[in-house]
Amino acid sequence: MVYCPYTDQELDEIEVNREHILPLSLGGIDGFEILVSKEFNSKAGSKIDGALANEFFIKMKRNELDVRGHSNKRPVVTVKASKDVSTGNPVQVKFDKHDGMKIFCPLTNSYLTGEKEVQISLSMDMDIGLKFVAKTALSAGYFVYGDIFKNQVEHDEIRFIMNHDLKNPSDAAQKIRTRIDDNFRQVENADLEVIRVLCRMVTDSSIVGFVPGPSNIIIFVGILGHYIGMLNVPANTEGFPKEGAYDLGHVITPQNGNLVRISFRRAIEKLKDVLEQAGNN
DSSP: OEEETTTTEEEOGGGEEEEESSOGGGTOOTTSEEEEEHHHHHHHIIIIIIHHHTSHHHHHHHHHHTOOOTTOOOOOEEEEEEEETTTOOEEEEEEOTTTOOEEEETTTTEEOOSOOOEEEOOOOOTTHHHHHHHHHHHHHHHHHHTHHHHHHBOHHHHHHHHHSOTTSOOHHHHHOOOEEEESSSOOOOHHHHHHHHHHHHOTTSEEEEEEEOSSEEEEEEEETTEEEEEEEEEBOOTTOOOSGGGTTSEEEEEETTEEEEEEHHHHHHHHHHHHHHHHHO
16 A cells, blocks of 8 residues: 555555656656656646746746656746737747747747737746645655654645645635745745745746744755745654754755755755855855
């Protein structure tokens, strides 16, 4: 039997498959994986992972760094909800670091030439980032801490955040004690600002981190230099590892094909060194 943190169930091996905790399209690598429910994995792959990977600013960064997914196709950003201001005709605007910006007109089935003024409309799902943080918290938490995470963290609340519509909070949502922070719901807190800066400093990779407190655990996620969000989850952290690579917490980041795992204390020291060097230049 295999435990799946997404469903909180023990499943037969035939019911599970291997999933990248951070998808390849979002800076993940082989080896940072767990076994999860095949059914859930199939649904969440496009509903959560795919949705975040195709958000405008994330995909622009993927294009810049040429971060590809399983298809191995170079990510190109296309904004379909656009129009040619001079004619009012619908157009599609393609952004590509390698080929530049191109404007495609579906009415003529051709690319427009010369200077053009276009109007683009972007839509953003304000909840997709937080849902991705919750999904990553469940899988990475179990990857890092195993049964300690399963038995001593209020992961039902993380699962609630991952599965429910946060724009229309229910009575159940009002009862959860987990505190959230993302780019749309930022909490003014100096300690959290350190975490946000840390996520933004890792510009060519992604990062997942854990910071246990006396009765809680903070879990944060950054993708390709973008701070995605943080969950502060109730937990009994007695018995959590707190030495060596777990000093003050634990941080994971894929770097050059390797999975780098260091303590949160060491991550903050590295951040301090980078900031001091930047200040001296």
